Amino acid sequence: MPLIQVVQTPGKTAEQKRELVRELTDTYVRVTGGKPESVWVTIGEVATDSWSIAGETLADRAAKA
Amino acid sequence: MPLIQVVQTPGKTAEQKRELVRELTDTYVRVTGGKPESVWVTIGEVATDSWSIAGETLADRAAKA
Amino acid sequence: MPLIQVVQTPGKTAEQKRELVRELTDTYVRVTGGKPESVWVTIGEVATDSWSIAGETLADRAAKA
Amino acid sequence: MPLIQVVQTPGKTAEQKRELVRELTDTYVRVTGGKPESVWVTIGEVATDSWSIAGETLADRAAKA
Amino acid sequence: MPLIQVVQTPGKTAEQKRELVRELTDTYVRVTGGKPESVWVTIGEVATDSWSIAGETLADRAAKA
Amino acid sequence: MPLIQVVQTPGKTAEQKRELVRELTDTYVRVTGGKPESVWVTIGEVATDSWSIAGETLADRAAKA
Numbered sequence: 001m002p003l004i005q006v007v008q009t010p011g012k013t014a015e016q017k018r019e020l021v022r023e024l025t026d027t028y029v030r031v032t033g034g035k036p037e038s039v040w041v042t043i044g045e046v047a048t049d050s051w052s053i054a055g056e057t058l059a060d061r062a063a064k065a
Numbered sequence: 066m067p068l069i070q071v072v073q074t075p076g077k078t079a080e081q082k083r084e085l086v087r088e089l090t091d092t093y094v095r096v097t098g099g100k101p102e103s104v105w106v107t108i109g110e111v112a113t114d115s116w117s118i119a120g121e122t123l124a125d126r127a128a129k130a
Numbered sequence: 131m132p133l134i135q136v137v138q139t140p141g142k143t144a145e146q147k148r149e150l151v152r153e154l155t156d157t158y159v160r161v162t163g164g165k166p167e168s169v170w171v172t173i174g175e176v177a178t179d180s181w182s183i184a185g186e187t188l189a190d191r192a193a194k195a
Numbered sequence: 196m197p198l199i200q201v202v203q204t205p206g207k208t209a210e211q212k213r214e215l216v217r218e219l220t221d222t223y224v225r226v227t228g229g230k231p232e233s234v235w236v237t238i239g240e241v242a243t244d245s246w247s248i249a250g251e252t253l254a255d256r257a258a259k260a
Numbered sequence: 261m262p263l264i265q266v267v268q269t270p271g272k273t274a275e276q277k278r279e280l281v282r283e284l285t286d287t288y289v290r291v292t293g294g295k296p297e298s299v300w301v302t303i304g305e306v307a308t309d310s311w312s313i314a315g316e317t318l319a320d321r322a323a324k325a
Numbered sequence: 326m327p328l329i330q331v332v333q334t335p336g337k338t339a340e341q342k343r344e345l346v347r348e349l350t351d352t353y354v355r356v357t358g359g360k361p362e363s364v365w366v367t368i369g370e371v372a373t374d375s376w377s378i379a380g381e382t383l384a385d386r387a388a389k390a
Contacts, residue, residue: 001300001333001334001371001376001383002331002332002333002334003263003300003302003331003332003333004329004330004331004332004349005329005330005331005332006327006328006329006330006353007107007326007327007328007330008326008327008328008357009327012357014244016356016357017244017245017252018244018252018255019356020352020353020356020357021247021250021251021252022250022251023250023352023355023356024329024349024352024353025247025249025250026250027345027348027349027352028331028345028349030348031341031344031345031348032333032337032341032345036249036250037248037249039247039248039249039250040247040248040263040300041246041247041250042202042241042245042246042247042263043246044241044245046107046108046109049079049083050082050107050108050109051105051106051107051108051326052086052087052090052104052105052106052107053102053104053105054090054101054102054104055086055087055088055089055090055091055101055104055106056086056087057082057083057086058326060083066137066138066139066176066181066188066365067136067137067138067139068136068137068138068328068365068367069134069135069136069137069154070134070135071132071133071134071158072131072132072133072134072135072237073131073132073133073162074131074132077162081161081162084161085157085158085161085162088157088160088161089134089154089157089158092153092154092157093136093150093154095153096146096149096150096153097138097142105328105365107328111237111238111239114209114212114213115212115237115238115239116131116235116236116237116238117216117217117220117234117235117236117237118232118234118235119220119231119232119234120216120217120218120219120220120221120231120234120236121216121217122212122213122216123131125213133198133235133237137367144309147309147310147317148309148317148320151312151315151316151317152312152315152316153315154315155312155314155315156315166314166315167313167314169312169313169314169315170198170235170311170312170313171311171312171315172198172267172306172310172311172312173306173310173311174306174310176367176368176369179339179342179343180342180346180367180368180369181365181366181367181368182346182347182350182364182365182366182367183362183364183365184350184361184362184364185346185347185348185349185350185351185361185364185366186347187342187343187346190343196267196268196311196318197266197267197268197269198266198267198268199264199265199266199267199284200264200265200266200267201262201263201264201265201288202261202262202263202264202265203261203262203263203292204261204262207292211291211292215287215288215291215292218287218290218291219264219284219287219288222280222283222284222287223266223280223284225283226276226279226280226283227268227272227276227280253261274374277374277375277382278374278382278385281375281376281377281380281381281382282377282381283380284380285377285379285380286380296379296380297378297379299377299379299380300376300377300378301377301380302332302371302375302376302377303371303375303376304371304375
C-alpha cells in the first residue's frame with residue numbers, strides 16, 4: 001500500500017505512462033519511506049467531452065481557446 | 066473543489082453530457098454557495114455486462130424484461 | 131444506475147447534504163430521463179490538509195489568503 | 196448499499212463477469228446479512244500498460260517473465 | 261491485481277470485516293483463477309446521512325420505516 | 326486535470342502530506358508537460374483493519390510479523 005490512482009485525459013504515449021508510474025512511485029517512496037513493492041499506480045482516462053470545469057467540458061473550452 | 070464523479074451506462078449523447086455537467090455544477094453551486102470555477106465533474110461509463118444489481122448484470126436484467 | 135459520487139471538504143450541514151442529494155438526483159433525472167429510484171448519490175469528504183491544487187494544500191492556500 | 200467496485204485487467208469473458216458479480220454479491224450477503232437487492236457491483240478495467248507495481252507496468256513485468 | 265473496493269455504511273464489526281475481505285478474495289480467485297497474493301480489498305464507509313437513493317438519504321428513509 | 330488520488334493507511338504527518346502533494350504534482354508536471362494549476366491531488370485513508378492483501382487484513386499481517 002498505497003494506491004495511487006491517476007485520472008487524466010487521453011493522448012499520453014506509452015513511454016509517458018511508463019515514466020509516470022515509475023516517477024510517481026519513486027516520489028511516494030522517497031517522501032514516506034515505504035517500500036516500492038507495496039505501491040500500486042493505476043492510470044485511467046476521461047475524455048474531454050466528459051470532464052468539466054465550471055460546468056463546461058474541456059472539449060468546449062479547448063474549442064473556444 | 067468539489068469533485069463530482071458520475072458513473073453511468075453508455076449511450077448518452079454529447080449534448081446530454083454537456084447539459085449534465087452544466088446542470089450538476091449549477092445545482093452544486095446553488096445548494097452549497099461555492100464558486101463554479103472550483104467544481105470539476107467527470108463522467109465515466111460502465112457497460113451493462115459489467116454492472117449488477119442483486120448479482121445479476123444489467124444486460125441480463127434487460128434481456129428478461 | 132447511475133452513481134454520483136461527490137467529494138468535498140468538510141463543513142456542510144446535514145440540511146445542505148439532504149438538499150444536495152435531492153437536487154443532484156432531480157437534475158440527473160431531468161437531463162437523462164432515467165428513474166429516480168435508480169440514482170445513488172454518495173458524499174465523501176477530504177480534509178483541507180489532504181487536498182491540493184498546484185501542489186499546495188487547500189489549508190495552506192486558505193492560510194495565505 | 197453496499198457498492199462493490201472491482202478493477203481488473205482486461206481479458207475476462209462475459210461468463211466470468213456474470214459469475215463474478217453473482218458470487219461477490221452472494222458472498223457479501225452471506226457475511227453481512229444484507230439484502231441482495233441492495234448490492235451493486237461494477238467491474239472496471241485498467242490496461243496492463245496503465246497499472247504498475249513497484250513502478251513497473253504489468254505489461255513490462257509480463258514481458259520479462 | 262485486481263482491486264476490490266467495498267463501500268458500505270458504518271456498523272460492521274472487526275470480525276465481519278475480516279471475514280468479508282477473506283471471503284471476497286477467495287471468491288475472486290475461485291472465479292477468475294488468479295493468485296490470492298495479487299488481490300487487494302479495501303473497505304470504505306459512507307454515513308447514512310451522506311448516501312441517497314432516489315434523492316433521499318438512507319438516514320431519512322430509515323427514520324420513516 | 327489530472328486528478329491524482331492517493332489512498333494510504335493512517336499515520337502520516339501533516340508535513341509528509343504537504344510534501345507528498347507538492348512532490349507528486351511536480352513529478353506529474355515534469356513527466357507530462359502540463360500546468361501545475363490544473364493538477365489536483367487528494368489523500369484518502371483506509372485503516373489497516375479495512376485493507377487486505379491475499380484475504381488478510383494489514384492489521385492481522387502486522388500482528389503476525
